[in-house]
Amino acid sequence: MDVQGGRRSPAERDAATVEIGYALASGAFAAAVVFGALAGPVWLFALPHPLEAALLRGSVAVASVLFVVRVVSVLVRFRRAQPGQPGGTSPDS
Helix, strand or coil, X not given: CXXXXXXXXXXXXXXXXXXXXXXXXXXXXXXXXXXXXXXXXXXXCCCCHHHHHHHHHHHHHXXXXXXHHHHHHHHHHHHHXXXXXXXXXXXXX
């Protein structure tokens, strides 16, 4: 977006689309890895039912929070790195 708040160029829209896709994919991957690491013992070992339920619920909760944190952090970092924005990088730096 230009300094006066005009329309975004196609390249800027494409960059935002790619960044959103990256944020969602990397968030899903990180959440899946953490879920698998935390919930893995449920499928590998014979655990008491209350412990299995607690591990699964806890894994879902931690993975969900991690997904949201990852997506937000990637998109905030992308927003701050936009050229032409106050505090952003310039193409020749």
